[in-house]
């Protein structure tokens with residue numbers, strides 16, 4: 550088995566706030582693991598403890614079998630993008646990376662490699678303090694990749710990026726996982742996570758809610774839904790309603806039966822002699838599944854309907 554991140558019974562308190570509460574999960578190599586949770590769920594705190602930046606009150610977090618800081622050259626075991634801190638604004642991108650490489654026993658030649666990998670070669674000599682948000686993110690990722698680590702943690706890497714930047718990060722995450730690395734990516738953005746992650750670890754209030762492959766997570770947290778196209782929408786609607794399904798109509802006139810599998814709809818249509826042009830399963834989005842799971846648990850609700 551390749552390198553993993555192991556979190557066991559991890560707990561962290563800030564005064565009266567229990568930021569992380571007896572949390573256990575394992576992040577495995579070869580896939581992108583999305584780390585999801587509402588605001589204040591404890592994602593950043595968990596990642597900081599994995600990286601030895603915060604001390605747990607209880608439990609432990611291991612990278613490749615031991616605490617991150619106990620590795621001889623930690624940057625070569627795990628790389629991380631947290632929140633752009635630790636960047637000296639007066640230094641050039643090159644100088645920043647060279648300083649990191651030196652203090653971790655990493656070859657100078659690797660600096661040029663990660664600059665090229667992150668598309669920063671052309672601005673390597675410029676002051677990092679003058680970088681745009683996108684360039685700052687790229688520099689943070691260059692630093693994370695410097696030690697060519699088998700384990701990578703990214704905290705909200707696409708925050709504030711333009712569509713090109715988002716696409717670039719998405720491809721990079723997938724490529725890193727395809728190379729057999731262990732990749733943990735926290736995010737608020739469900740649509741983006743659905744496009745990037747293979748597996749999910751979902752937390753709220755510091756506790757584990759789900760640890761499952763994305764399709765399984767969606768299936769477990771949504772009701773089946775079937776789309777029906779028919780030249781007899783009125784009769785079909787009535788038949789579905791009589792069978793106990795809630796029916797809505799999409800903007801294109803197609804019907805959607807909630808709680809119904811396509812097989813049930815097809816059999817119903819046959820029994821009633823109804824003509825159908827299309828019957829198909831419609832998968833819920835990751836966002837819908839996530840909202841369903843966390844609806845009652847969210848610490849801070851957005852305004853509006855409760």
Ligand SMILES: Nc1ncnc2c1ncn2[C@@H]1O[C@H](COP(=O)(O)OP(=O)(O)OP(=O)(O)O)[C@@H](O)[C@H]1O
Nearest residue numbers: 563566567568586587588589590591592593594595
């Ligand atoms: N240094 C700190 N001092 C006091 N409380 C903290 C500190 N860091 C985090 N917290 C609290 O711990 C809880 C978890 O915060 P954390 O930042 O880990 O959550 P998160 O899931 O990363 O949230 P977000 O998605 O909003 O970044 C929150 O209630 C937060 O206010």
